[in-house]
Amino acid sequence: MSIHFGAARQVGFVVRDIEKAMAHWSTALGVGPWFYKEAVGTTEFRYYGQDSALPALSIALANSGSLQIELIQQRNDAPSLYLDTLARNGECAQHIAYWTDDRFDAMHQQLREAGYVEGHGGRMGTRGRFAYFVHTDLPSGMIELSETTGGKGAYFQQIAAVAEAWDGHTEPIRRVAGATVDLARSSPASTT
Template sequence: MSRIFGSVCQNGYVVRDIHAAMKHWIEVMGVGPWFYIEDVKTDWFKHRGAASDMKMSVALANSGDLQIELIQQLNDAPSMYKEFLDAGHEGLQHMSYWTEDYQGLYDKAISLGYVVGHEGSIGGEKGRFAYFDTQAHPGTIVEISDISGTKGRTFAHIRKVAQNWDGSDPIRPFG
């Protein structure tokens, strides 16, 4: 439990091959089903304060209460995902904290000296997210994500489906 952000809700893995990563999580880890979005549509995206045309594929599944996110960046646009891969890393890149008071948590983090590395929105104003530049070593970036809108309902659905997953239909196109 973070005294600043609350409970970790998601571990985000940046990968070079999302299909190979899903296969690993399904076959080796037994985690699924995966809700896969081949081309995520962002409303807007900024990297270090400047607009960026970053494109990505995302896959989401749950292991108990913890959501696992796989991200494959599809182009060379500036992002913290690209920085992570360019540094020679692949795997756990961030921990995400979810909130229904996004602006309050965002403002609190900024007041404490956190610096936004990249941020954006998916699905409108209530789909905002921010990654703070907190990486002391790989896997320690902090993300906050607004779950007060559609995203929160989607995440709850993914968790519920995973609870009784029998191994069938392991990859489900979504979005």
């Protein structure tokens, strides 16, 4: 628990093959089900403070208890911390995320005052903003702030509820399409 930002809510992993990663997490580790969006609609993006090309992202989300696990595969060469991490460290845990409904700007300012630099940030559609921060004193400790407005918080709560009731076998990978999601009815992508 951070006295400044609350509980870390998510650990994000950058991967080269998201389908393989979801299958491993669900089969070998028993984490799921995965809610997989092959083409996430990033609508605004900055890389080190400058407007930048939009990364083409595939994202999968699942919960292990109250902690959300995120898998991220970037499918183009737009500058991002995802590609920077893959080039420097390979596939790995890339960030921890703190979530907020109403303190995004204050938390953003607090990280900057502590010497953090926003490596990239933006927005996906009408959902809340996100920003990833790096610090030279802690090169392995990337922090994400995620604003849970615009339906994002409710979506995250639904994923956690479905994970809590999951039997470990039924529909381990569920494809998500569009801006709104009925998590109980998302279609299976795999039965591994």
